[in-house]
Amino acid sequence: MSAEPHVDGLGELNERRFLATLHALAALLHTHKIETWAARFDGDLKDYVDAQGPPRQAGRQLAVIEHVLTAFGGLSDFKQLVLTDEVGEPLPDANQRLADLSANLWASARSTQAFVMQHFDIIRRGEHQ
């Protein structure tokens, strides 16, 4: 538990946001037949939930989070996805939703990473080190 009891609910909130966003993103990508990325996020969601325990496998969950965050790496194709209709025209609403979910996934993954590390006393390595 945290030294500050009032922030405990925050970690759990971020974890719920992370899982809900993974689920919503995979569903959106399935809808638009982006099956490779949909399957990847489905797999990440399943791996994370499988590691919930009890006992919670914090190391395995952190590995899942790292895997999710690689989708946002400099040369990843994920942020280049454009959702289109049958004739290849971009779908503005769907792409806005994709952008919103992507931003939420990145933020909630990082907050959950900090939560799992702090909660389970794992020392964080800086992204740039």
Added chain:
Amino acid sequence: MSKIFLHTIASIKAEIAQPQGSSDKLGLLARGLRWHNHIETEEMAALMELAVYIQGSHAVDCWEVQRVVLEILTERAELLHLPYLLETFYQKGKRGDDRRRLALKALSRVAAHTGDPQALQALESGLAHVKKDTRGWSIGYLMDSYSCLERPLPQTVVQRLHTIAAQDPSPDVRVEAVSALAQLGLADEQAVSAVLAAAQAMQPQEHQH
């Protein structure tokens, strides 16, 4: 030195110079740059020359090329690239969200490695950006940068995070600000309670998607 990399850059410039240059062809050529594994000093210099060249070109959509330049900079940026990154971050126009996200990531790399005040200032300015995604990305990259520098966040940033936590129009950004403050042991109970209550209220809406 990679002749293929430099030849690809020359081909991109030639396509841009065409009276009817094709953005599709530019995208294909740019993708060739992305997968080049060994970018050395000479290649980086040519890439940055290309980056400046496309800023002056308005005849054809060069976004795919600019994106590749920025993607490479997220992994390679150094202090000498700061002017380009600052100009790109503050640039207005189409694809602003993606452009700012990549510029912020590259700026955070420069900030984390050098502690450069201008890079840190740009990241901080992102906290006040009109677009919620940019405010959210800025929180994360600022936290990363100061963590790598092993420096405490400046009071101006802490104050801004408190303001975002209390007042930001986006519930997601409010959660991010409170979470960042909590990581620093600076989140107050009222702010945490407020975001938890807002999240509780949002749950039925989330199920509608």
